[in-house]
Amino acid sequence: MDNSTLDGLREALKLSPNNIPLKQLLAETLLGMNLLEEAEVEYSSLLSLSNEPKVKVGLAKVFYGLGKFSACNVVLEEVIELGTTDASIYVLYAKGLLKEGAFIRASEAYKKALMLNPSMADEDLDSQLRQKEGFDAFDFEDDVDDRFLQKPKINFKDVGGMEAVKKEIELKIIKPLLHPELYKAYGKKIGGGILLYGPPGCGKTYMAKATAGQVNAKFISVGLNDILDMWIGNSEKNLHEIFELARQNAPCVLFIDEIDALGASRADMKQSSGRHLINQFLQELDGLDASNDGVLIMGATNTPWNLDPAFRRPGRFDRIVFVPPPDEATRESILKLKLLSKPARDIDYTGVAKKIENFSGADIDAIIDIAIELKLESSFEDGIPKPIETKDLLAASKKHKASTQEWFSTAKNFALFANDSGLYDDILSYLKIKK
Secondary structure, eight states, X not given: OOHHHHHHHHHHHHHSTTOHHHHHHHHHHHHHTTOHHHHHHHHHXXXXXXXXXXXXXXXXXXXXXXXXXXXXXXXXXXXXXXXXXXXXXXXXXXXXXXXXXXXXXXXXXXXXXXXXXXXXXXXXXXXXXXXXXXXXTXXXXXXXXXXXXXXXXXXXXXXXXXXXXXXXXXXXXXXXXXXXXXXXXXXXXXXXXXXEESSTTSSHHHHHHHHHHHTTOEEEXXXXXXXXXXXXXXXXXXXXXXXXXXXXXXXXXXXXXXXXXXXXXXXXOOOHHHHHHHHHHHHHHHTSSSOOTTEEEEEEESOGGGBOGGGGSTTSSOEEEEOOOOOHHHHHXXXXXXXXXXXXOSOOHHXXXXXXXXXXXXXXXXXXXXXXXXXXXXXXXTTOOOOBOHHHHHHHXXXXXXXXXXXXXXXXXXXXXXXXXXXXXXXXXXXXOOO
């Protein structure tokens, strides 16, 4: 491209100064022409209007080209935290880390890139890493399963409210690990399962991760896609390997999300493959072929009534814990946390928290997003970011209904008419309904 192209883009922007696609095209053009100082100005300006990952990655490339490696890495870390699967981003991140001398982290980022897309192998990067620490770009097949392993940095102090849930987990999981000799004296194994259930978006996964952090254990989080496979027998094999990974890394919290999809009632199944997977699941829970001592199994479901009754027998998921929507104090702390890094002014957190009763954590995210969209509309007029205020959050809360209400309408029927064992009494207590 020549200077006439740049001149044309700049002229167009004079007529529409806050046109995001136009500003992005100009920034990308400047980057492509290696006019890095000008590109930095355009990308920085664009970032005040758009928080898109593509804009951040463009700015990171500019920073890398200018030798601002620390800034490059900080920007890429924000993108990676959003859950990107773009291997090229990890390659750039690895290069930036290597420039800062963080060889181990650079190796991990490069491995992640190759796992996502083996064709992203970078000869120069591979050579530098191998020289620094004997790293072989393709020598990671043996630790592919370790992609599930985490060491959480959060614990119960980071979880607002949910005291009843914490108490149940402490009794079932934390006390046995702190006093193993007492449990062994009574012939009880350290381990077992807890099933967390409740409306979606209320922090079941976060609570499981905090549990692992509370006992300083490793954490393995798996979902439906990590286990199910189209080929007969492979799903059972995947499930077994995940349990084996947990056993090898005890003490370990193994968290299985959407457990109702893996452990649906066998009576409702027409295909034998689904029944085989459930049988395998039950065998792993029982530890028939290998001990589950020290493996703390936590499952999460929005629909516990769809789970096969065999999962609730003693020694399996014998404790079922209701995770309700956040209470008022928790809603207030969530609001403060979510708005911490955003332009906000004079927020009446207590007042807003009172107005959003029954809102889940995900619902609170949604109303903040709506409030931001409202502020962006007014910010486009002069290009100056306007701070979020109490009235914006209250207006947004009127546009978004609590997603938990639909769940409670279904759950109430099960609690009232299919609750002979008292399994769902906590739902009735929360709804203040007497049997």
